[in-house]
Amino acid sequence: MTTTQFTTWAVDHPWPAAGITTAVLLTMLGAAWVTIRTVRAWTWPPVPVLVAAAGALVCTAYSGDTSWRFAGERLGMADSTERAVMFAAGELALLACAVMARANKAATATKTAAGTAGVPGVLVWVITSVQVIPCYATSGMVGGTVRAIIGPVLAGLLWHLAMGLEIRVVRPDALSTGLPAMIGRELRERLLSRLGLATRDRTAEQISRDRATARAVRLAALLELRPKGRLASSRRRRLAAAVARSGAGTNGQQRHQLLQLLAARRTSGQLSTLELASPWTGTPVPEAGYPRTPLGVTGAQLRRMDPLAAVHQVRSAHPDATPAELASLCVGYGVPVSETQVRVAIRAGNATPEVPAQTRRALASAPEVPARVPVEAPALGLVLDLVSAPEVHPEVRHRVPAFAADSRAPRIDVRIPLEDEQAEPEHAAVPDPPAVPEHPVPGPDEVPVPDLDGVPDEDVPDGDRDVPDPDPLIEQARAEYGTDVPGVRTLKAAYGIGQARAQRIRDALGSS
Template sequence: MQTDRIMTWAGHHPEVAVPTAVAGALGVAVVVWLLQRRVSRALKGWTPAPAQRAGIAGILLATGLEADTAWRFAGNRLGISHPLERGLLFLVGETVLFTFALMARANLLNEEKRRAGAPGILVWVICGALAVPAISESGSVAAAWVRVLFGPVAAALLWHFLMGIELRSSLPSAQSMGTFSVLMRHLRERALSRFGVIEADRTAVDMARDRAVVRAAILSERYQTASGRRQARLLRRLRKALRTAGVAGDPGRREALLAEIATSRFAKDLGTTPVDSPWADTTAATPAPAAARTRPRPVSLPVPAQRELEADDEPRTLPANASTTHEPQGDRPMAVDTDSFFSTSDLTPQAAVETRAERERRQAEAQRRADDTYAKAVEVVVELVQQGAPLSGPQIAEQLPVGPRTVQRYIKRMREEGVLPQE
């Protein structure tokens, strides 16, 4: 073997072998020392948790078992006999597995993707490929199971959880948007809905009683059309369903049972029930009454009064920053009578609808401005808290279009919403 030849040559030439071995050992020690310093600097201030330490140890052991399998497979099956060549190539599968794991983690940390994507799938593909050498180098089924399970499979699982590739472990509230994840989520919801357990906030007793109410309504219909022994059997089942539903002591379920029976009994009347056409124009203007269509006769006014009236008839526009709602202006809110301002008594129905829409639009715009002001106040207050500055109403009001009192109300709201700690 190549190793025996090297040892024989070293025994015959000790003057060359010993310095070479010492220099090689020193070189390896220097490389290890440099790597240890680099890793220590990178992990400065980071203390791994016990679970992380155990995971790292498990990954090293699983990778070691993979390395043993790969070394044997490269020599026995791939015909790579040279030690240097085998040492450079036998960990190619493990390197590819680790690379895809890093790429999957990068995709998961991307705010736009939020899923491992193709690298996450390829991790398991490479894991399956690494099972082939483990099976090939095993002499029995049990040995193959051990090499596969505690080799590539264990390494892939530990990388999966330790690096945070499992979305539900790193972000419990997030949901994977991958095709397979979405498909499995829909299948799970459909299965739960089929068995009537889709609502997680209800107990099993409540769901059983609700199903018993529906079952009792169905049995009551069948009982009306049955006869003989079948009728007696349906009556026993109906009584059992009523006891399970608990309608005797629950008025709500009793009303639900009667509603189910009534809905089923009068189902034939559904097609003849009068309904409004969905294509009818409900906003179309209706003819105005005769009194409304009659215009008063013009009255002659003096010239100054006529000019004043004409000036009042000219359309007036509100300033861009004006508001029709009670939006805070400084410390005192400006009260506006929106009902009289948007009065629709002298308008046609079509104009009244348009006026109401305009009022709703203005109110929505005012609410949006108020929300923007509050959001800006939150940013200012959070910045002051981070700087350690006191929360002064006048100081904050200088940066906002509101007064100190409004700022105090904003701070109180932030404490109620949990943005700021309670006093």
């Protein structure tokens, strides 16, 4: 349909034409809105990167013109189609390597390093070097130089800037990790050190003063070694000039620096006879890895104690801890003890063995035990209650041999049951616990003291006889050992006492 026919149809059919026009306009507006939103959503590189990329594209096109002429004149590509397909192989390869090098640099970049371009970055410069050959072959020396610089050389440099400039803008402090960049930094630092400019942020006047100070130190050291000779007078004049240029007479800091450098140079011979500590001697283990107890006893002090005494110290800081937890804490403080040793130290007894699951299931499925048959109450009379006391009561304590100190003394209580117990025989199946009488323990005068004349007492030293209560050695041991609780063997050897008395002193120190 021609334009005249379309116009005639629109005039003859105004409403369909208006609808089609409105639909086309709305479609174009929607496409434009979507395009603008998409472009705004892109993360655009900084402006310097875009400018460098545009310049690199133009220089690559300039190099492409050289490749087109070289393909027709030197490579014999007369067909335009063949030349159009083949001439830009180098430029496309240069563009592909530049994009891949930029991706590698972005992937390997960190907060402190700018990343490396890798193999694609090296290929960019190799392709650039090869592209120089067609420039000289096509336009000679002068024209080839212009084509080489504006074409492949500038294209390679701009691609390099385009793929590295964005990272420098985002992270200005990042350092390039490429081999050329590292070599360049090392050469720059060595050159500055060679020129005496290694110390930065100095004025020209300060640099001149530092150089004059170093020269004055060198000349003064030479005059000390050779005070006479043909060059002595010349050196004195140069020394005076160097001191004047250094400003040591008016600047106290410069004078201090001059004297320190000169003293170090003159006394350098003493380094050969200077006594130094040997680095091969053993050093103590650092204590930073061990925590402190809440009582203020450090891990080193715990490790110097007896293991059982250390357990008591840790338990005093953690009274609610189980034996397993106490063993773990002791190991953390550097005291290797097992759970069994902890139980022995705190007298907790053996752990209750865990019943296997199979045994528990067998006990659960066992038949029920029949109810107990009520037993008739005993006749009214005397009832003997036998109770084993853990220790001898203080009111009946008397001197006994050491081998009988830990024995358990039986106690016999005699009571007369009340009439109420006889009146309710139906509750006699489970009798109530025996009532403790008001005075169950006889007085010390009522208990006969056993005759000890016939008991041998060779194991008790003479110093352990008739010891007052409290034992005076407890305070002496506490003053000598402090928070460390010594062992029984240590106390016996130190004070010449017996086993029982040493044990009592150790228990008193451990409980305090």
